[in-house]
Amino acid sequence: MIAEADGGSAPGSRPRLDWRIRFAALALVWGLSFLFVKVSGEAFAPLQVAFARVAFGAITMLAVAAVKREALPRRPGLWLHLGAAAFLLNALPFTLFAYSEERITSALAGICNATTPLFTLLVAVSALPGERPTRNRLAGMAVGFLGVLVVFGIWKGIDAGDPVGAGLALAAALSMGAGWVYVRRFLTDSGHSSAALCAAQLSAGAVELALVTPLITSLPQAFPPGPTLSLVVLGALGTGIAFLIQYGLVRDAGATVASMVTYLVPIVSTVAGVLVLGESIDWHQPVGAMVILAGAALSQRTNRSK
Numbered sequence: 415m416i417a418e419a420d421g422g423s424a425p426g427s428r429p430r431l432d433w434r435i436r437f438a439a440l441a442l443v444w445g446l447s448f449l450f451v452k453v454s455g456e457a458f459a460p461l462q463v464a465f466a467r468v469a470f471g472a473i474t475m476l477a478v479a480a481v482k483r484e485a486l487p488r489r490p491g492l493w494l495h496l497g498a499a500a501f502l503l504n505a506l507p508f509t510l511f512a513y514s515e516e517r518i519t520s521a522l523a524g525i526c527n528a529t530t531p532l533f534t535l536l537v538a539v540s541a542l543p544g545e546r547p548t549r550n551r552l553a554g555m556a557v558g559f560l561g562v563l564v565v566f567g568i569w570k571g572i573d574a575g576d577p578v579g580a581g582l583a584l585a586a587a588l589s590m591g592a593g594w595v596y597v598r599r600f601l602t603d604s605g606h607s608s609a610a611l612c613a614a615q616l617s618a619g620a621v622e623l624a625l626v627t628p629l630i631t632s633l634p635q636a637f638p639p640g641p642t643l644s645l646v647v648l649g650a651l652g653t654g655i656a657f658l659i660q661y662g663l664v665r666d667a668g669a670t671v672a673s674m675v676t677y678l679v680p681i682v683s684t685v686a687g688v689l690v691l692g693e694s695i696d697w698h699q700p701v702g703a704m705v706i707l708a709g710a711a712l713s714q715r716t717n718r719s720k
Contacts, residue, residue, distance in 0.1 A: 451463060
């Protein structure tokens with residue numbers, strides 16, 4: 415699956431897995447990531463969680479690139495773009511999400527993440543002329559955002575728990591929305607495979623967080639099995655492999671469509687939070703989730719006239 419998830423295809427290679435299947439797989443992986451962040455945060459500081467998940471993700475993707483014999487980029491200018499993408503997509507949002515989940519549930523953090531496509535669209539309209547939104551896409555995103563408001567319980571004055579925690583999660587979604595547009599504009603057409611770009615970006619993000627984390631946190635005194643295993647899975651699967659799949663989606667379907675995976679993430683994060691962590695859920699949250707699904711389906715419809 416890793417080879418098929420790659421956005422590039424060489425002559426004679428196997429056909430890539432349909433992007434819709436990769437889309438669903440990514441929603442599952444990223445939905446569970448909020449659970450892993452919550453569990454990891456029981457033993458490690460937020461910056462440590464962010465650094466470890468990026469570091470384990472980088473190690474995983476460096477191994478994938480080595481197996482696939484994909485050379486990492488060498489041009490200094492490209493590495494500057496990779497560093498910027500790593501900050502927007504890894505260092506900053508992962509830190510913000512880790513801090514937010516000290517204040518709010520993993521389910522709510524996943525719901526806040528569902529605003530990423532809205533931020534992506536706002537940035538893409540000005541930065542990516544080739545991704546002007548179609549009528550169906552705008553309507554689908556509007557319906558999806560309505561579903562997010564239903565999940566929040568807007569008629570109750572936004573029942574979002576701790577407003578600071580929700581604000582941190584929304585800021586993380588904004589950062590990721592801008593980050594995927596940046597990737598689409600400066601990286602996906604760089605001539606390198608998704609595996610090489612993903613490995614390089616995560617490596618840059620690990621370096622960025624490695625410079626900051628020791629200045630703010632001290633070394634953990636213990637490594638409990640549960641939180642430690644969650645952190646490893648979060649990095650290897652929820653960060654490394656997930657970003658490889660997402661790179662391919664951005665290349666194959668575009669930044670705006672690829673970012674819509676976050677409309678499905680709240681469904682997975684909510685179910686996982688309730689079943690595994692015993693987090694509470696109100697009636698309007700599953701109803702809102704169904705509205706989000708309807709919006710995601712509408713956004714994928716193509717105009718017959720085109």
